[in-house]
Amino acid sequence: MTGMQSRYEETYRRSLADPEGFWAEAAEAIDWDRRWDKVLDDSNPPFYRWYPGGRLNTCHNALDRHVAKGRGEQAAIIYDSPVTGQVRSFSFREMRDATALIAGGLKALGVGKGDRVILYMPMVPEAVMAMLACARIGAIHSVVFGGFASRELATRIDDCKPKVILSASCGIEGHRIVPYKPLLDGGIELSSFKPEACVILQRPQLEAEMIPGRDHDWQEWIAKAEPADCVSLEATDPLYILYTSGTTGIPKGVVRDNGGHAVGLYWSMHGVYGMKPGETFFAGSDIGWVVGHSYIVYAPLLYGCTAILYEGKPVGTPDAGAYWRLISQHGVSACFTAPTAFRAIKREDPDGKLIGNYDLSKFRTLFLAGERGDPPTVQWAEEHLKIPVIDHWWQTETGWTIAGNCVGLGMLPVKYGSPTKAAPGYDLRVLGTDGHEVPPGTIGALAVKLPLPPGSFPTLWQQEERYVSSYMAEFPGYYQTADAGYIDEDGYVFVMARTDDIINTAGHRLSTGGMEEVLAGHPDVAECAVIGAADELKGQVPVGFIVLKAGVARSNETISREVIQLVRDKIGPVASFRTAIVVERLPKTRSGKILRGTMRQIADGLEYRMPATIDDPAILDEIADHLKAAGFCRKVG
Numbered sequence: 001m002t003g004m005q006s007r008y009e010e011t012y013r014r015s016l017a018d019p020e021g022f023w024a025e026a027a028e029a030i031d032w033d034r035r036w037d038k039v040l041d042d043s044n045p046p047f048y049r050w051y052p053g054g055r056l057n058t059c060h061n062a063l064d065r066h067v068a069k070g071r072g073e074q075a076a077i078i079y080d081s082p083v084t085g086q087v088r089s090f091s092f093r094e095m096r097d098a099t100a101l102i103a104g105g106l107k108a109l110g111v112g113k114g115d116r117v118i119l120y121m122p123m124v125p126e127a128v129m130a131m132l133a134c135a136r137i138g139a140i141h142s143v144v145f146g147g148f149a150s151r152e153l154a155t156r157i158d159d160c161k162p163k164v165i166l167s168a169s170c171g172i173e174g175h176r177i178v179p180y181k182p183l184l185d186g187g188i189e190l191s192s193f194k195p196e197a198c199v200i201l202q203r204p205q206l207e208a209e210m211i212p213g214r215d216h217d218w219q220e221w222i223a224k225a226e227p228a229d230c231v232s233l234e235a236t237d238p239l240y241i242l243y244t245s246g247t248t249g250i251p252k253g254v255v256r257d258n259g260g261h262a263v264g265l266y267w268s269m270h271g272v273y274g275m276k277p278g279e280t281f282f283a284g285s286d287i288g289w290v291v292g293h294s295y296i297v298y299a300p301l302l303y304g305c306t307a308i309l310y311e312g313k314p315v316g317t318p319d320a321g322a323y324w325r326l327i328s329q330h331g332v333s334a335c336f337t338a339p340t341a342f343r344a345i346k347r348e349d350p351d352g353k354l355i356g357n358y359d360l361s362k363f364r365t366l367f368l369a370g371e372r373g374d375p376p377t378v379q380w381a382e383e384h385l386k387i388p389v390i391d392h393w394w395q396t397e398t399g400w401t402i403a404g405n406c407v408g409l410g411m412l413p414v415k416y417g418s419p420t421k422a423a424p425g426y427d428l429r430v431l432g433t434d435g436h437e438v439p440p441g442t443i444g445a446l447a448v449k450l451p452l453p454p455g456s457f458p459t460l461w462q463q464e465e466r467y468v469s470s471y472m473a474e475f476p477g478y479y480q481t482a483d484a485g486y487i488d489e490d491g492y493v494f495v496m497a498r499t500d501d502i503i504n505t506a507g508h509r510l511s512t513g514g515m516e517e518v519l520a521g522h523p524d525v526a527e528c529a530v531i532g533a534a535d536e537l538k539g540q541v542p543v544g545f546i547v548l549k550a551g552v553a554r555s556n557e558t559i560s561r562e563v564i565q566l567v568r569d570k571i572g573p574v575a576s577f578r579t580a581i582v583v584e585r586l587p588k589t590r591s592g593k594i595l596r597g598t599m600r601q602i603a604d605g606l607e608y609r610m611p612a613t614i615d616d617p618a619i620l621d622e623i624a625d626h627l628k629a630a631g632f633c634r635k636v637g
């Protein structure tokens, strides 16, 4: 389809001119127990509430109603796990029944509406069922990504105070078994708040030790459970909390409501992704991330699609044809993953030879997000797959696309390096530091004029003030995305860089500030800085610089090794923190501000201007020598 035929412009215009009409119409696709009193409550900005007075249940909309309407025998989830050698399909009916039992099990443990439940689980069907089971009884789930270590788990336990934690004995990372139980026990030991109970799914790959009185065996727990029905919830009741990196080590608890979430995600399945109910959607992510919440679990199921739950990697399980095998075997129509996955595939199979071994005839569209869709990767995928490759931009906070080529409305022409135009519902602007809009083509802060559409976060968990101060205060009346970029004359959005210290490593969102806090905790470290340096595969990787305290006699290598291990232990392997450089001093301005931006330019092999206020220019040469020795300072991409 060409731009001429696209319904994008009229749809976008209507979504902004008449948001209540637009989102009332979209809400008709959802089963409500009670209709809303008002589509949008805008009486208390910057807090906006969608569908107040409306009542529904998200699990009912994702499972039960499909069974009632004739989709009971269709696969809801296909669990494809090359790491355990299994492929298992669960129909909507089976999912509903299994979920109802878990919901009953949770009730038996005293979990009810509004109680929090943490899930610290690998990519197994029980994890998806458990998320939906929480939704079924109005409990609020908070999934913690398995690649995070105990300390990260502990901060989340202390913040959301879960009554129960659901976990498993282990995860499987390629060919490596990751014991989860010691990490779980460590997290609970570190946290001040203690959950009443843990339920552990024992996997045959590794049996976990149970703590009597606290831990329950998943199978025994389910064997005793009575199925529980869906409860009716307010549209504005929280469905889940998902923690995401902030600028400090304390993560932000992004809250998602029930009503707006169901409507926004449902709409996105046809509007953004151009899917039809009954088709198969594959999101190559993890349930611990927002992409996993929205597009492995909720959106496909709400829409009546089959969702793929893939416990494997794009490469190495067993090879770079893993995605093609999956797509052909399960007749996938749309795949959504991070560009880093494609860079990994391209590195192993540069000519895309493995693609030819599979029947990809049902595969219509590839969607990329999580980091900028770099043109070489997008073009490689286009050339070898011969289907549209769609870069779209979104965040944990928004839950779905802020800007993207809305396939369901008819594709717009592609401009490489741009996720195309703002999605319906998002009144996206570029603001200068004075808060005024800047002309087309000028870089500024990407900000969304309030209200955010349904599905975006209504608040942070028990941190309303932080919601305002982090996102809404800088530009009153706008949500500031913390991404900088520009919009060109044609309305195409270009997302350039984060304006805070968040970096993106293999599509994972990480805080360099959080890593600095860990490095500073090492007894020999006087000062430190962490920057994100460009990386061929992962997009960015963290690089740490440390200055040792006077009189430290141990070798630099030993201390580097120790701080690398410290980040792995405190934050987790997902940080990919592998480079820690001991330096005499850090480059600073005369007022003492560390010149992280200049260090990053050096690391990326870019031209940089000597900051006029630098206190000692010679230090930059030292930094450059170290970075070169560590393999950086080359232009990437």
Ligand code: COA
Pocket (backbone or CB within 6 Å): 145, 146, 147, 148, 171, 173, 178, 284, 285, 286, 289, 291, 313, 314, 315, 337, 338, 340, 341, 344, 369, 370, 505, 506, 507, 508, 538, 572, 573, 574, 575, 576
């Ligand atoms: N549980 C435990 N450990 C995990 C984990 C999990 N769920 N996920 C990742 N890790 C570990 C990895 O095993 C690795 O450990 P290592 O340092 O011992 O090797 C470390 O965390 C870093 O992981 P990652 O950055 O993902 O690197 P990788 O080399 O394992 O894989 C890719 C690289 C590109 C193949 C992989 O990141 C990928 O498939 N990414 C694309 C899809 C995606 O997940 N996107 C996220 C949001 S859309």
Ligand code: AMP
Pocket (backbone or CB within 6 Å): 244, 290, 368, 369, 370, 371, 372, 373, 391, 392, 393, 394, 395, 396, 397, 419, 481, 482, 483, 495, 497, 498, 504, 507, 508, 509
């Ligand atoms: P997360 O909350 O983990 O989804 O990370 C969100 C951040 O990832 C955004 O603020 C961007 O910095 C970055 N990001 C995600 N998708 C894109 C994209 N398509 N283009 C550019 N940056 C992106």
